[in-house]
Amino acid sequence: MIRKLCAEDINEVVSIWYSASVKAHEFIAEEFWHSQKEPMRDVYIPNSETWVYHLEDRISGFISYYQGFIPALFVSPSDQSKGIGTELLTTLKQYYNQLSLTVYAENTQAHSFYIRQGFIELERKLCEHTGHEEILMSWAL
Structure with missing residues (x-):
């Protein structure tokens, strides 16, 4: 099930962001991701439109939208390659007909x-x- 983020979801979402970021970006020191936990929890996520994906009794992924941009699309490492990222992105595409994002060039899977x-x-x-190096990418309906 996909639904809008609730205030009580924030710590679980930040935990997913952190573990998925460390796994996907082995080329960046883990300390960098650790230093970004507080801004993610207190600034970035609360100031974005965010949807979460529930798998069984927990959140397994999320996507955020801010002024035409996707600043975050992350799936828990244990739940990756199950179509969750695709479903989250499809949900966002139903609301917006143009989206942009950046992805690290070294993150070839993403x-x-x-x-x-x-x-x-x-x-x-x-x-x-x-x-x-990061790549700016765009999608339009």
Whole structure:
């Protein structure tokens, strides 16, 4: 089931974000992700429109939307490759007819996922926070 984020979901969502970020971005020091936990919990997630995916009795993934941009789409590492990310993205596409996001170039699995979902590459640049190359991608109905 997919539903809007509730206040009581925030800690579980941040936990998913953290574990999935560490797993997907082995090329970035874990300390960086740790330093971002508080801003994710207190600023980024609360200021975005966020939907969560329930699998059994827990949240297994989430997607956030902010002003045409997807700042977060994360699935718990134990629940990846089950179609959850696709379902979350499909839900967002039902509300918006144009979406953009960035993905690290070294995260080839996520990059391939977004291409399969109809996103196209617009530009590549270095991330100001990590120094790693990121790809700006866009999708339109």
